[in-house]
Amino acid sequence: MKLILALFLALMAVPVAAQTALPPAPWADRQIPDAAQERKAKALMETIRCLTCQSQSIADSGASMAGDMRSEIRERIMQGEQPEAIRSWLISRYGDWVSYEPTAAPILWPLWAAPLLLLGLGLLLLRGRIRRKGQK
């Protein structure tokens, strides 16, 4: 019985052995011991886009490349690199696309101006209302 069981287990083990058993990068799913550094790394990871699962951040994605990117970011933060320097390094490779944080590029000026425009429009409407009330 034991022999049969051993044989059975040995046969079952074959498909497992046929796969790459490469462990995830060391800092992919492990927090930096220093809490302040981990906060910085986490904040950056939440605004970096995953290249494999393109609508997720690398903080959310389970893709192996996202794990490698998380590890890379944590290692660089531990070496004292600033999060924005890491972001611009990534942008210089993958373009603005890789970052969820809007930049100051001219194409985004309407985005930055929108709150001011909407506020101005609101004030204008408000003024009209108040004037009308005053006339009554």
Place this chain on the structure above:
Amino acid sequence: MRKLLIWAPLVLFLAFVGLFASGLFQPDDRVIHSRLVGQSLPAFTLPAAASDRPALASTQLATGKPRLLNIFASWCVPCAAEAPQLMALKQAGVDIDAIAIRDARPDVDAFLRRNGNPYARIGLDARSGVQMALGSSGVPETFIIDGKGRIAYQHIGDIRADDVPMILDRLKDAS
């Protein structure tokens, strides 16, 4: 003025419908091109990925003659599909080096035994660090490196049989 203003919401609504419709019907391009095309290769040194091929450093790619740098992995199915095309390019006299992503030596050896080995050197990028430095977002990808070590072209996805003449042309242009 007031009469015209009444139409504003409808106009705005139609503008949004138009925007969304154009987004819906436009073909989706999810390919992320490296920003380093046209610039020099970032410096790197990688250990050997296979038992019978030497390791790879970026300095070995600026040899005065354009060459291919193939990004592959033993666990990647399209990489096996492009192997015959790489072999054909090698037979046409092209020098091909490679970087194996997130791989292990026994797996790379088995992959090369199965699919043939067109590579002169193979570096192992166990944690995708060099892949990130290259601005590459997946496997397989193939870079054309000109004689001075500059990235002349990035081919994303597997090289199909009908891509081979284009790759040969671009290699000629890069020299």
